[in-house]
Amino acid sequence: MRTLVLKNFRDLRAQKWQFLAVTFLVFLGVSLFTGLYSSYLNIKATYEKFYSETNFEDFGLFVNPAPKRLLEKIRRIHGVEAVVGRITAYGTVEVGGKEIMVKLVSIPRENSKVNSIYIVEGVYPKGNEALILKKFSDRYGISIGEKLNLRVGNRTYTLRVSGTACSPEYVLIWDMSKRSGVLFVPYNVMEKITGLKGKVTEVHVKVYSDVDEVMSKVENIFKPYGIKKAYKKKDQPGYKLLRMDLKGFEHTALMFPSMLIIIAALATYVMLSRVVMGQMNVIAVLRAIGYSKTDVILHYLTYPVLIGVVGTVAGIFAGYWISSAMTSSYVDVLNLPYYVSKIYPNVTLVSVSIGMLAPIIAGSFTVKSVAEVEPAVAMKGIAVERTIGVKFERFSIMTRMAIKNVLRNPKRTVYTVLGLAMGVVLVGTSLALIDSVNEMMHVQFDKINGYDFKVECSNVKGIRALNDVKEAYPIVETWIVFERNGITEESTLIGLPVQDLYNIYDLKGRRHFPPPKGIILPEYLAKKLGVSKGEVIKAFTKVGVVRFEVYDIFPQPLFPACYANIDQLERMGFKPNYVIVKGGNENELKRFGRVTSIKDVRKDVEEMMSMMNEFFAFSVLFGVTLASAMIFNTVTINIMERRREIATLRMLGYTVREIGESILIETFILGFFGILLGFPMVLGVLKFFETTYEGEIFKMPFVIYPQTYALTTAIIIATVLLSLLPGMRYISRMKIEKVTKEVTG
Amino acid sequence: MVEKEVAMLRFEGVWKVYRMGRVDVVALRDVSLEVGEGEFVVVLGPSGSGKTTMLNIAGGIDRPTRGRVFFKDLEISSFDEKGLTDFRRNHVGFVFQFFNLVPTLTAKENVQLAAELVDDPMDVDEVLEMVGLKHRANHFPFEMSGGEQQRVAIARALVKRPDIILGDEPTGNLDFETGKKVLKVMKEINEKMGTTFLIVTHNTAISRIADKIIHFRDGRVFGVEINSNPIDPEELSW
Numbered sequence: 007m008r009t010l011v012l013k014n015f016r017d018l019r020a021q022k023w024q025f026l027a028v029t030f031l032v033f034l035g036v037s038l039f040t041g042l043y044s045s046y047l048n049i050k051a052t053y054e055k056f057y058s059e060t061n062f063e064d065f066g067l068f069v070n071p072a073p074k075r076l077l078e079k080i081r082r083i084h085g086v087e088a089v090v091g092r093i094t095a096y097g098t099v100e101v102g103g104k105e106i107m108v109k110l111v112s113i114p115r116e117n118s119k120v121n122s123i124y125i126v127e128g129v130y131p132k133g134n135e136a137l138i139l140k141k142f143s144d145r146y147g148i149s150i151g152e153k154l155n156l157r158v159g160n161r162t163y164t165l166r167v168s169g170t171a172c173s174p175e176y177v178l179i180w181d182m183s184k185r186s187g188v189l190f191v192p193y194n195v196m197e198k199i200t201g202l203k204g205k206v207t208e209v210h211v212k213v214y215s216d217v218d219e220v221m222s223k224v225e226n227i228f229k230p231y232g233i234k235k236a237y238k239k240k241d242q243p244g245y246k247l248l249r250m251d252l253k254g255f256e257h258t259a260l261m262f263p264s265m266l267i268i269i270a271a272l273a274t275y276v277m278l279s280r281v282v283m284g285q286m287n288v289i290a291v292l293r294a295i296g297y298s299k300t301d302v303i304l305h306y307l308t309y310p311v312l313i314g315v316v317g318t319v320a321g322i323f324a325g326y327w328i329s330s331a332m333t334s335s336y337v338d339v340l341n342l343p344y345y346v347s348k349i350y351p352n353v354t355l356v357s358v359s360i361g362m363l364a365p366i367i368a369g370s371f372t373v374k375s376v377a378e379v380e381p382a383v384a385m386k387g388i389a390v391e392r393t394i395g396v397k398f399e400r401f402s403i404m405t406r407m408a409i410k411n412v413l414r415n416p417k418r419t420v421y422t423v424l425g426l427a428m429g430v431v432l433v434g435t436s437l438a439l440i441d442s443v444n445e446m447m448h449v450q451f452d453k454i455n456g457y458d459f460k461v462e463c464s465n466v467k468g469i470r471a472l473n474d475v476k477e478a479y480p481i482v483e484t485w486i487v488f489e490r491n492g493i494t495e496e497s498t499l500i501g502l503p504v505q506d507l508y509n510i511y512d513l514k515g516r517r518h519f520p521p522p523k524g525i526i527l528p529e530y531l532a533k534k535l536g537v538s539k540g541e542v543i544k545a546f547t548k549v550g551v552v553r554f555e556v557y558d559i560f561p562q563p564l565f566p567a568c569y570a571n572i573d574q575l576e577r578m579g580f581k582p583n584y585v586i587v588k589g590g591n592e593n594e595l596k597r598f599g600r601v602t603s604i605k606d607v608r609k610d611v612e613e614m615m616s617m618m619n620e621f622f623a624f625s626v627l628f629g630v631t632l633a634s635a636m637i638f639n640t641v642t643i644n645i646m647e648r649r650r651e652i653a654t655l656r657m658l659g660y661t662v663r664e665i666g667e668s669i670l671i672e673t674f675i676l677g678f679f680g681i682l683l684g685f686p687m688v689l690g691v692l693k694f695f696e697t698t699y700e701g702e703i704f705k706m707p708f709v710i711y712p713q714t715y716a717l718t719t720a721i722i723i724a725t726v727l728l729s730l731l732p733g734m735r736y737i738s739r740m741k742i743e744k745v746t747k748e749v750t751g
Numbered sequence: 752m753v754e755k756e757v758a759m760l761r762f763e764g765v766w767k768v769y770r771m772g773r774v775d776v777v778a779l780r781d782v783s784l785e786v787g788e789g790e791f792v793v794v795l796g797p798s799g800s801g802k803t804t805m806l807n808i809a810g811g812i813d814r815p816t817r818g819r820v821f822f823k824d825l826e827i828s829s830f831d832e833k834g835l836t837d838f839r840r841n842h843v844g845f846v847f848q849f850f851n852l853v854p855t856l857t858a859k860e861n862v863q864l865a866a867e868l869v870d871d872p873m874d875v876d877e878v879l880e881m882v883g884l885k886h887r888a889n890h891f892p893f894e895m896s897g898g899e900q901q902r903v904a905i906a907r908a909l910v911k912r913p914d915i916i917l918g919d920e921p922t923g924n925l926d927f928e929t930g931k932k933v934l935k936v937m938k939e940i941n942e943k944m945g946t947t948f949l950i951v952t953h954n955t956a957i958s959r960i961a962d963k964i965i966h967f968r969d970g971r972v973f974g975v976e977i978n979s980n981p982i983d984p985e986e987l988s989w
Contacts, residue, residue, distance in 0.1 A: 009856065009864040016855035291851040294812050295907070296840025296868045299832065381812035382804075 010301070014308045021281065021646060023732065025313065027639045028277050028365070031270035032317025033324070034632060036361040039263030040325020041332060044353050046259045048333040050252060051346040053177060060122045061088060062174040062245075063210040065221045065238045071205040072231035083223050085215030088119035091206030093196045096600070097158035099187070101146045108187045110158070111173075112196035113137070120212040121174055123190055126343045128169020131192055135168040141341045142187030143170045154189070158199055165191065172343045178244045234548065235485050241496055248340070254695075261694070262628075265428055269632060270317070271364040272425040273639050274310050279372040279418050280643045282306055286376070293381035302377045303370070310369030311362075318361030322354060404664060408672035411648070423679045426722070429633025430684025434718040435691045436626040438710040442692075443615050445709045449511055449563045451608045457507040457586040463599035464582045469590070476589035479505045480582035482575050486568060487546040490535045497531055498567040499547065501575035507586050510569050512560040513707040520571040524557030528566035532559040549579035563707050630721055637673070637722075638729040645669065645733040652737055662738045670730060677726050681719055688718075758821075759915060759947050760786040760809055765818030765828075767804050767970075778804040779815070780970040786915070786949055786963070791941045791981065793958045794951040796967030802951040803919055805967070809949060810843050810917045811835040822914075840868050844908025844946075846937075848920035850900040852892040858903045859888040866910045878906045882936050898929030905936055909946070916940070918950040922957065927988075934960060934984040960984050 018025055077091045093112045098105045117123055117130060126140045128150045138148055148154070148167060156163045176188055197203045209228070213220045217238060225236055239245060282289070292302055330347045337345035401409065412419050457477075461469060469478045482501030487494055502508055502520045510518040510526065518526065527537070537543050542555050554570065572582065587595065595601045645652065655665055692708040767779035778801045786792050786809075796802045807813035808820055811827055812835075820828040827838055844865075852861045859875055866872035879885045882902040892900055901921060908916045918937070922930030938960055941948050950957070951967075958964040959982050966974040 009860050009867055012860060013853060013856055013864075020855055287849075287851050288853050290812075291845070291847070291853070292864075293836075294810065294839060294845045295865050296836060296843070296911070298836040298840075382807040 010297075010305050011308075014305065014312075017281070018309070018312070021643075024277050024281075024639055024643050024646065025309065027635045027642075028270065028273045029313045029317045030635050031266065031273050031632065032313055032361055032365055033321045034628070034635075035263050035266030035270050035364075036318050036321025036357050037324035037328060038266060038628075039259070039360065040322050040353060040357045041328030042255070042259030042263065043356075044326065044329040044348075044350050045332040045336065046252065046255050047350055047353065048329060048345060048347050049255070049336055049340075051348075052333070052337055052342055052344070053248060053340070055346055056124070056172070056177065056342055056344075057174050057245075060124050060172075060174040061118075061120050061212055063120050063239060063242070064213045064217050065211055065224075065236070066242065067209045067224065067228055067236045068234040069207060069209065069228045070232035070234065071202050071207055072228055074204050074206050076227055077206070077209070079227055080209070080211065080224055083220055085213045085220045087212045087214045089209065089211045090114060090118035090120050092208040092210070093193070093200050093202050093206060094208055095158055095196070095200045097156050097199075099154045099156050099189075101148065101154075105157075106146070106187060108142075108156070108189050110156075110189050110191050110196060110199065112193040113190045114193055121210045124172045124343055126170045126172060128167070131168040131190070133192065134163070134165055134195060135192070136165040136195075137169050137171040137190040138167050139176055139188040139190075139341065140170040140172055140343065143167070146187075156189070156199075161199075163199060165189065165195075172341055175242070176244060177248060177340050177342060232548075235496075236487075237496060257694075261691070262432070265431060266632065267360050267364045269425050269428040269636060271368040272421045272428070273636055274313060274365040275368040275372060276418055276422050276425065277639055277643050278306070278309060278369045279415070280647045281309070282372050282376045283415075284647050286379075289376060289379075290381045299377045303373050306373040306376075307366065307369060310365040313369075314362035314365045317365070318358055321361055322357050325357065404660075404668040405671055408668045408675065411672050412675050419676065422676050423683060425636045426633070426677055426680025427684035427687055429636050429725075430681055430718060430722055431687045431691055432628060432632055433626060433630055433721050434684060434688035434710070434714065435695075436623075436628070437714045437718055438688060438692055438708065439695070440623070440626075441711045441714055442708045445707050445711075446563045447608070447612065447615070449513075449515060449707060450565070450611075451604065453511050453515070453517075454509050454563075455604050455607075456509060457588050458604055459587045459590060459592060459595055460602040460604070461585045461587060461595050461598050461600070462583065462602075463585055465598055466582070466585050469585050469587055469595065469598060472590055472594055474589045474591055474594075475587055477505070477507055478585050478587045478590075479503055479507055480572065481508060481584050481586055482572055482580045482582050483584050484548055484580065488531070488535055488537075489544050489546065490537055493535055495531055495534050497528070498565075499525075499545075499570065499575075500567045501570050501572035501580060501582070503572045507588055511563070513563055515707075518558065518560070518569075520569055521557035522571060523574055524555035524570070526558045526560070526569040527556055528568070529559055529561040530566065531568070532556070547580070552578055630725060633722060634725045634729060637677070637726050638732070642729070642733050642736075645736060649740065653740060656737070656740065662734065665737055666730065666734050669733065670726075673726050673730065677722060681722055684722075685715065685718075758785045759788040759790075759823060760784075760949070761821040762805070762809075763819045763821070765805075765808065765815045765820060767801070767808065767813070768816045778970055779808075782818070782970070782972055784965055784972055784975070786947060788914075789941070789945045789947055790962045791938065791948045791960065792950070792963045792965060793961035794949065794965045794967055795953070795955060795958050796951070797953055800967040801970035802967045804970075806917050806919055806949065806951045809915075810845060811838045812845075840911075842914045844911060844913035844916040846901070846904050846908050846916060846918040846921045848923040850892070850897070850904045850924070852900055852903055852907075854892050857889050857891055858884060858895065858899075858906075861892070861903055862906045862910050865907045869911045871912065873910050873912055875906075875910060878910045879903075881909070881940070882906045896929070897925050898932055901925060901929075901933050902936060905933065905940075909940060909944075913946065915947040915949060918948065920952050920954075921950060922954065923952070931984050931987055934987070938984050956987055959987060 074091050077089050080086055080089045095110045097108055097110055099108050113123060123137060125137065128137070131137055136154070142148070150167055150169055152167045154165050154167060156165055171190060173188070191199070209224065211220065211224060221236065221238070225233060289302055326349060333345050333347050464480060466478055466480045469475055480503070482499070484499050485496065486499040487496045504519055510520070512518065532538065535543065537556055539556050539559055542553050545552050545554060592601055592603060652665055688710065692710070696708045762782050762784045765779055765782040766777070769776045769778055782805060794802045794805065804813065808815050811830065815828050818828070819826055822838065822842060827835065830838060853864065856864065859879065862875045862878060866875055876885060876888065879888050882905050884899060884902050884906065887895060887899055895903070921937070922933055925933060934957065937948055940946050959978070961978055962981055964976040964978060965972055
């Protein structure tokens with residue numbers, strides 16, 4: 007069988023670009039799967055390790071100042087493993103000539119057994135020292151030993167930086183270090199700063215038994231002092247967002263590579279069927295001289311096996327490299343001190359399985375069907391003469407050839423079209439995801455938030471009196487916990503007057519107004535609670551237990567919330583706590599309370615989205631590469647398969663251009679149907695993403711802008727044209743006498 | 752000259768019917784014939800007379816619809832797929848009208864392709880020398896003339912030391928002089944090595960070199976001639 011092996015290598019050399027293109031597809035699929043999925047596992051393992059090492063809380067309470075001694079009571083509750091009480095406050099520090107907002111968090115004398123501080127560098131603080139969040143220190147180059155001028159209210163303090171730290175509560179998927187930082191300050195110093203001697207404003211608990219039971223007992227202890235907010239681990243903002251992001255990551259890690267592998271399988275099928283069909287006579291001879299069906303099958307299976315082995319091995323190596331790089335950059339944003347990067351036998355096994363099996367299965371279909379053909383039949387070439395009897399007399403002979411070529415093997419045409427459609431899906435989906443992010447930003451910041459600043463105060467008259475202020479309205483913004491059939495869900499309640507600065511929009515861009523009575527719920531929340539329009543729902547709020555009639559339910563983009571009319575809320579006992587302002591000067595507004603600039607929020611969100619956009623841009627590049635490989639395969643194999651026919655045409659006097667036009671028509675027919683099929687598939691994928699990126703923090707309005715259809719089509723057409731170039735070069739350089747001699751060979 | 756008494760190949764009432772769409776096409780009708788060991792037999796008949804079908808069945812690359820085919824004592828018409836493959840591998844050599852060489856292999860490699868199938872093949876270089884192509888051993892098919900390609904095909908058939916070589920219009924794609932050279936090689940192998948040859952052709956002139964001529968028409972054998980004085984291929988003209 008040595009000679010058959012030699013034939014394998016000669017065939018591979020003769021059609022190296024086609025084989026390389028298909029191998030490249032397998033490589034892309036395997037590397038992307040290995041890379042993305044092991045990144046997902048690395049990140050998951052990293053944060054799980056970090057949360058475990060730092061004893062992340064099972065639940066937390068934000069309370070009005072309450073005696074610290076209550077913590078002893080909590081410690082005595084059965085099921086409590088550890089508890090820490092804290093005082094928190096906001097202030098500013100002067101860094102690099104700028105005043106940056108910082109959150110001050112008290113820490114006990116010794117590192118606590120819940121939400122422990124992970125010291126990256128330096129030592130645990132004593133006296134007037136503080137640990138600083140690593141990300142914040144990196145951003146502003148604050149070094150250990152440096153003294154920070156802290157301003158809280160009208161008083162100033164000096165704190166020495168004893169080290170940099172990470173905390174499980176500040177594992178965030180977007181980097182906020184530009185605008186805010188966190189300082190961990192000894193409890194006794196915080197007592198002095200806040201004047202809350204012997205008090206706590208936050209309680210964090212770790213349990214070893216039923217969370218709900220313990221939580222309920224702890225809530226009872228603090229009820230007399232007033233609970234501002236109570237949450238379980240799953241609702242901790244950083245943790246919740248991270249989990250949601252990882253869920254999306256996991257879906258992406260599975261979906262994109264799966265598509266690639268399907269494309270690789272289709273490409274292998276198309277390529278191999280063309281190679282094998284082109285060697286029908288050779289197969290007949292092999293069978294006639296005594297090679298068995300199995301010999302022939304094994305001989306031709308060498309190609310998909312080689313494609314699988316080379317693509318998979320290279321893909322796994324590249325995948326783990328991608329994984330390490332991706333994990334490191336993702337974890338860097340997360341504010342974690344280290345990352346876990348390892349090789350996962352299961353992921354490797356799946357990579358090997360899909361990378362090897364997809365081309366082999368696809369290849370074996372072709373090879374088996376051909377080997378089944380009786381040698382006498384194969385000799386006559388019946389199997390390659392299949393055509394559909396459609397007449398196209400009104401077209402030129404070259405156009406007819408193109409059409410007949412498409413119809414010659416319907417199954418193969420369908421697979422090629424499917425492969426091209428997948429290329430459209432990759433390019434189209436990636437572009438559409440960028441559209442969706444832009445649309446979300448547009449709805450949130452151009453439509454919903456018409457104001458420039460949000461000031462934490464209720465003095466609307468005072469603000470309206472300021473010179474540059476054009477408009478100002480009071481609003482209520484507070485926490486709310488719904489309860490229905492034993493399910494509790496936390497959200498934000500916003501009470502609005504009818505005005506044009508803070509508008510309510512749904513995901514489809516339709517404007518809604520504050521309801522005359524009742525409440526508007528975001529769709530995800532209504533689904534979780536199983537509540538529908540018109541029903542009355544019970545909720546816990548800072549004014550006690552209230553009941554709302556559900557006025558409307560619809561999906562909302564960024565920061566979904568529950569909306570009610572401010573008048574109704576005021577009647578219930580809520581007091582306006584924010585003022586939204588159009589115009590005005592930030593520094594002047596600061597006199598009234600904490601100011602949030604919408605411009606800054608937009609920048610932060612854009613920063614958060616930039617990582618996502620980078621991924622989408624990478625997908626576009628990837629989609630184009632993939633579509634190119636697929637189209638390149640289709641076009642070049644088409645030319646190689648018909649080289650005798652093309653040589654004859656050239657011998658007859660057809661120019662390279664005329665032949666090229668015929669191939670172009672054929673490729674465009676395939677491309678047309680690929681695009682036609684691809685766009686509905688893009689919409690399907692977006693629908694899938696819609697369910698993935700749905701949650702409390704944001705919901706993506708998945709849209710495709712009209713120009714995206716045009717751009718995707720243009721990219722695919724340009725790729726088709728570029729892919730034609732090597733084939734056309736082959737035709738123009740073709741040694742006609744050599745190829746025509748193969749007719750008798 | 753080898754003894755030519757024993758029947759190497761025997762057809763007994765063989766029918767072959769092909770289903771073409773909704774129509775049954777009868778390619779062979781009750782064909783019975785014998786090819787003796789060491790004979791050089793030419794099957795003559797116009798296109799579509801069923802001679803290639805007969806040759807394919809004789810070589811085990813097709814099966815009869817009805818009737819029996821024997822190779823020596825073996826009824827090959829009853830063989831399964833594996834049996835037929837073994838039969839082709841160990842007993843048969845094929846030479847086709849369009850040579851059917853593997854284009855990516857050189858002349859020598861094309862011959863090796865067949866040699867590797869059997870335990871005791873002939874020496875590849877020796878076989879190429881026998882067909883006068885030792886100097887072209889490392890050339891690819893597209894670098895050779897039609898006659899040379901056909902001689903490579905003969906070498907490929909011969910290298911396995913087959914009992915019988917089946918030729919389907921082996922000169923059909925060659926000019927007169929080249930065709931004669933190819934036939935001369937075949938005839939020499941038949942005479943020197945005793946290899947049985949069964950050649951199908953529509954070229955009446957070729958029948959003059961045969962020991963036996965079987966006439967085919969409309970899927971039937973309508974005459975068998977014994978040629979007691981076969982001529983040398985050099986003397987042929989058409």
